[in-house]
Amino acid sequence: MSDELKKCREQIDSIDDQMLKLVSERARLAHEIGMLKNGGPIYRPEREAQVLRRLLSQNDGPLPEASVTAIFRTVMSHCRALEKELAVAFLGPLGTYSEEAANKQFGGVSSPVQCASFDEVFRTVEAGQADYAVVPVENSTEGAVGRTLDLLVQTSLKICGEVELPVHHNLLSKSDLSSIRKIYSHAQSLGQCHEWLNRNMSGIERIAVASNAEATRLAAEEPGTAAVASKRAGELFGLNLLAEHIEDDPRNTTRFLILSNHDVAPSGKDKTSLVMATRNVPGAVVQLLSPLAENGVSMTKLESRPLYTGMWEYVFFVDIEGHRDDEKVAKALAELEARAAFVKILGSYPVAVV
Amino acid sequence: MSDELKKCREQIDSIDDQMLKLVSERARLAHEIGMLKNGGPIYRPEREAQVLRRLLSQNDGPLPEASVTAIFRTVMSHCRALEKELAVAFLGPLGTYSEEAANKQFGGVSSPVQCASFDEVFRTVEAGQADYAVVPVENSTEGAVGRTLDLLVQTSLKICGEVELPVHHNLLSKSDLSSIRKIYSHAQSLGQCHEWLNRNMSGIERIAVASNAEATRLAAEEPGTAAVASKRAGELFGLNLLAEHIEDDPRNTTRFLILSNHDVAPSGKDKTSLVMATRNVPGAVVQLLSPLAENGVSMTKLESRPLYTGMWEYVFFVDIEGHRDDEKVAKALAELEARAAFVKILGSYPVAVV
Numbered sequence: 169m170s171d172e173l174k175k176c177r178e179q180i181d182s183i184d185d186q187m188l189k190l191v192s193e194r195a196r197l198a199h200e201i202g203m204l205k206n207g208g209p210i211y212r213p214e215r216e217a218q219v220l221r222r223l224l225s226q227n228d229g230p231l232p233e234a235s236v237t238a239i240f241r242t243v244m245s246h247c248r249a250l251e252k253e254l255a256v257a258f259l260g261p262l263g264t265y266s267e268e269a270a271n272k273q274f275g276g277v278s279s280p281v282q283c284a285s286f287d288e289v290f291r292t293v294e295a296g297q298a299d300y301a302v303v304p305v306e307n308s309t310e311g312a313v314g315r316t317l318d319l320l321v322q323t324s325l326k327i328c329g330e331v332e333l334p335v336h337h338n339l340l341s342k343s344d345l346s347s348i349r350k351i352y353s354h355a356q357s358l359g360q361c362h363e364w365l366n367r368n369m370s371g372i373e374r375i376a377v378a379s380n381a382e383a384t385r386l387a388a389e390e391p392g393t394a395a396v397a398s399k400r401a402g403e404l405f406g407l408n409l410l411a412e413h414i415e416d417d418p419r420n421t422t423r424f425l426i427l428s429n430h431d432v433a434p435s436g437k438d439k440t441s442l443v444m445a446t447r448n449v450p451g452a453v454v455q456l457l458s459p460l461a462e463n464g465v466s467m468t469k470l471e472s473r474p475l476y477t478g479m480w481e482y483v484f485f486v487d488i489e490g491h492r493d494d495e496k497v498a499k500a501l502a503e504l505e506a507r508a509a510f511v512k513i514l515g516s517y518p519v520a521v522v
Numbered sequence: 523m524s525d526e527l528k529k530c531r532e533q534i535d536s537i538d539d540q541m542l543k544l545v546s547e548r549a550r551l552a553h554e555i556g557m558l559k560n561g562g563p564i565y566r567p568e569r570e571a572q573v574l575r576r577l578l579s580q581n582d583g584p585l586p587e588a589s590v591t592a593i594f595r596t597v598m599s600h601c602r603a604l605e606k607e608l609a610v611a612f613l614g615p616l617g618t619y620s621e622e623a624a625n626k627q628f629g630g631v632s633s634p635v636q637c638a639s640f641d642e643v644f645r646t647v648e649a650g651q652a653d654y655a656v657v658p659v660e661n662s663t664e665g666a667v668g669r670t671l672d673l674l675v676q677t678s679l680k681i682c683g684e685v686e687l688p689v690h691h692n693l694l695s696k697s698d699l700s701s702i703r704k705i706y707s708h709a710q711s712l713g714q715c716h717e718w719l720n721r722n723m724s725g726i727e728r729i730a731v732a733s734n735a736e737a738t739r740l741a742a743e744e745p746g747t748a749a750v751a752s753k754r755a756g757e758l759f760g761l762n763l764l765a766e767h768i769e770d771d772p773r774n775t776t777r778f779l780i781l782s783n784h785d786v787a788p789s790g791k792d793k794t795s796l797v798m799a800t801r802n803v804p805g806a807v808v809q810l811l812s813p814l815a816e817n818g819v820s821m822t823k824l825e826s827r828p829l830y831t832g833m834w835e836y837v838f839f840v841d842i843e844g845h846r847d848d849e850k851v852a853k854a855l856a857e858l859e860a861r862a863a864f865v866k867i868l869g870s871y872p873v874a875v876v
Contacts, residue, residue: 176555177569181576183548184594187541188577191593194537195585201530215531222535223542231549235600238630239545240538242596246589276592276630282757403636 191243198247210251211274211300213329213426214435216244217518221437224522233522238272245275257281257289257298269331269424270302286315290323293427301325301427307335316425317473317485320443320514327441327515329426336420337361339369339411340402341387341394348410350375352383353396361396364414426517434491435518439468442501445483445510453484459503460488463496483510491516545597552601564605565628565654567683567780568789570598571872575791578876587876592626599629611635611643611652619754623685623778624656640669644677647781655679655781661689670779671827671839674797674868681795681869683780690774691715693723693765694756695741695748702764704729706737707750715750718768777874788845789872793822796855799837799864807838813857814842817850837864845870 202210220237227236248254256278258266270278281298283289293301303316320327337357341348351358351369355376358365365374377383380397381404387395388405395407402409446452453472460467469487490497492513505511556564574591581590602608610632612620624632635652637643647655657670674681691711695702705712705723709730712719719728731737734751735758741749742759749761756763800806807826814821823841844851846867859865 170558173555173558176551176558180548180551181573183544183551184573184577185580187544187548187594187597188580188590190537190541190544191590192581192583192585194534194541195583195589197530197534197537199584201527204524204527204530219535219538223538226539226542227546229546230553230604231546231600235549235603235631236542236545239593239596239600240541242593242630243541246585246593249589250584276596277589280757284760403634406638 194243195247195250198244199250202251209428209430210248211254212432214433214438214518216241217329217435217437217521219244220521237522241272241275243275245277248275249277253277253279254300255279255281255298256300256302257283257292258302259283259286259289265333265422266302266304266424269304269333269422272333273302273329273331273424273426274300286313286319290319290325290427293429294324296429299428300328302331302424303427304422305330305425306423312471312473314473317443317471320425320441320485321483321512323427325427325429326431327425327517328428328430328432329517330439330520331424331426332421332520333424334418334420335415335422336398336413337396337415338399338402338409339394339414340384340397340399340407341410342407343392343394345410347392348372348394350390350393351396352377352386352393354378354380354383357383357396360416360420361414363416364411365396368411368414423520427515431515432517434493434516437519438489438491438494438516439519440488440490440492440497440501440516441514442486442488442504443483443512443514444486444504444508446508453482456504456508457486459500459507463500463503465490465497465500548597549601549604552598553604556605563782563784564602565608566786568787568792568872570595571683571789571791571875573598574875575789591876595626595629597629599631602629603631607631607633608654609633609635609652610654610656611637611646612656613637613640613643619687619776620656620658620778623658623687623776626687627656627683627685627778627780628654640667640673644673644679644781647783648678650783653782654682656685656778657781658776659779660777666825666827666839668827671797671825674779674795674839675837675866677781679781679783680785681779681871682782682784682786683871684793684874685778685780686775686874687778688772688774689769689776690752690767691750691769692753692756692763693748693768694738694751694753694761695764696761697746697748699764701746702726702748704744704747705750706731706740706747708732708734708737711737711750714770714774715768717770718765719750722765722768780871781869786869786871788847788870791873792843792845792848792870793841793873794844794846794851794855794870795839795841795868796858797837797839797866797868798858798862800862807836810858810862811840813854813861817854817857819844819851819854 223236224233256270258270286303289301289303292298304313305316306312350373352375357380358374381401383395384397384401384405387393446456466489471485472482474482577590578587610624612624637646643655643657646652658667659670660666704727706729711734712728735755737749738751738755738759741747800810820843825839826836828836
């Protein structure tokens with residue numbers, strides 16, 4: 169071993185020793201806080217978001233932002249586990265994106281509770297058989313997750329956080345690149361890889377199918393075809409990776425919500441989600457939303473959804489900037505509640521951290 | 523927020539700031555080492571084992587050993603990822619214990635390569651399509667993993683590490699505890715929970731079946747029955763947890779091997795695995811192994827396996843303490859090689875760290 173290498177390793181050893189002391193002291197303090205809270209929730213999403221944001225603002229490399237948050241989420245998770253291991257419910261089986269989202273948010277130490285449906289995920293946490301639920305709400309490839317939206321209308325749970333997972337598309341096949349004659353994928357995925365496909369696979373037929381999983385299944389069966397899908401889907405059907413990260417917009421994400429039985433305090437950078445309904449035609453929604461603009465509250469999402477059962481024809485899912493305890497948000501919500509036939513605040517929660 | 527809580531949080535913030543500086547400096551040094559190595563392997567199992575052992579020897583709480591190793595494995599993993607993301611092959615699907623073992627050893631940042639069989643796991647790394655293979659070799663419930671042992675005889679890969687995962691047994695059922703009339707499980711699992719079952723389920727029939735997965739399937743179908751199995755297996759079939767961690771010996775583990783194309787230098791606390799064969803009857807093995815005892819080398823495992831194809835009737839898998847570069851181990855191995863009809867050193871590697 170060269171002297172230089174030895175010197176570097178000695179410096180790393182000294183850093184590790186200091187880090188162990190710090191992380192032990194951190195765990196002692198976290199335990200002290202647990203005693204002070206005396207039965208309050210162990211997991212404080214607003215506090216963890218604040219910690220991560222402060223660290224990201226100080227990070228000047230060489231570790232990328234996602235590494236800094238992953239390391240500190242792991243540290244917080246192990247400190248938290250000294251008090252209690254959180255039970256987190258999600259749609260099974262293990263190995264799904266839902267599990268990945270749960271691991272990202274809870275930093276590794278949590279007790280997974282696999283459920284067979286989104287309904288069961290909600291019920292499990294409502295009944296207190298798990299502490300938190302993790303459910304996808306918007307998928308860049310498939311759009312809104314309808315069943316999650318329907319369940320949000322009815323549930324007693326509050327949204328207490330959101331997680332974003334990057335979505336990558338890949339060209340997958342059992343054949344060589346030169347022999348590909350057809351490309352299968354969901355229409356949205358084909359759209360998201362439009363430029364790459366034009367540049368690299370021009371003149372090759374693109375066929376929209378029901379899902380990316382279906383596309384990989386077809387590509388696995390039919391020689392000379394390829395699928396645009398996730399690596400995970402390709403592995404499931406034994407396809408080879410012909411090209412990776414072919415999406416035109418690398419910021420593509422799938423968004424998950426974290427739900428629990430308790431409200432979350434403001435973190436300084438929050439979102440509030442609500443669902444509302446009117447007896448009038450959908451156009452009336454614009455007038456209904458005017459208290460937001462009048463109070464200077466930004467709307468980041470508006471999504472209408474037909475309601476086939478119940479007394480309203482449409483419900484509207486709205487995301488706004490800010491916490492329900494913020495003065496102007498509180499005022500806008502009060503005015504909105506006075507106008508709408510039905511308003512339900514789904515929760516105020518920290519904006520997703522990398 | 524109380525003043526006390528505020529003070530604790532300020533102290534934690536200050537600790538986090540120091541930790542971010544340290545971890546960034548650590549990443550810079552790790553990158554420097556990467557440049558010095560100039561193309562050598564990025565992942566050095568012996569070095570990581572040394573780092574973790576040193577930290578464990580200094581740890582005086584409150585974090586348990588498994589938290590300290592998990593946190594530092596995460597840190598090392600993200601530092602390593604600045605150089606290259608390792609491709610790790612294992613038996614799919616995602617969500618298996620093999621994936622858990624890979625995540626434990628590689629600290630989270632690695633690119634999973636799911637394979638359809640153990641044969642494919644070996645082939646993938648032999649062909650350079652992945653950097654490391656993770657395969658189970660001994661399972662406390664099912665004994666040795668025969669196919670892994672057979673593949674070890676033939677492969678050009680070297681063992682470069684081992685991972686131990688704790689195995690927990692649970693009583694799982696769709697019925698209430700009071701209505702259980704039969705308990706299904708693999709014979710070894712029933713044996714491992716013998717005392718607990720005598721104490722808590724005395725007089726209730728125990729039925730040995732082919733595997734714990736089969737036991738959970740049966741318990742899911744037949745009211746008034748329960749299975750002894752992992753939580754994971756229970757979740758798969760929708761069973762409820764009647765009692766957890768019912769194994770008599772809480773140190774039960776499943777052991778995995780890490781394989782790659784390169785040898786590993788001594789870490790100070792190593793094992794060497796070898797496989798050998800003799801044309802004589804199995805009894806001859808005792809004489810064959812005498813060089814070990816004569817040179818003061820401890821044997822930690824001896825397992826014979828009938829070989830149905832090939833020129834020998836039996837092969838013997840032997841684990842010894844120490845690295846093949848250690849003087850007395852080298853001498854013992856040389857003498858052993860002179861006596862046996864066939865000896866293959868499978869690798870020297872660091873003893874598993876918590």
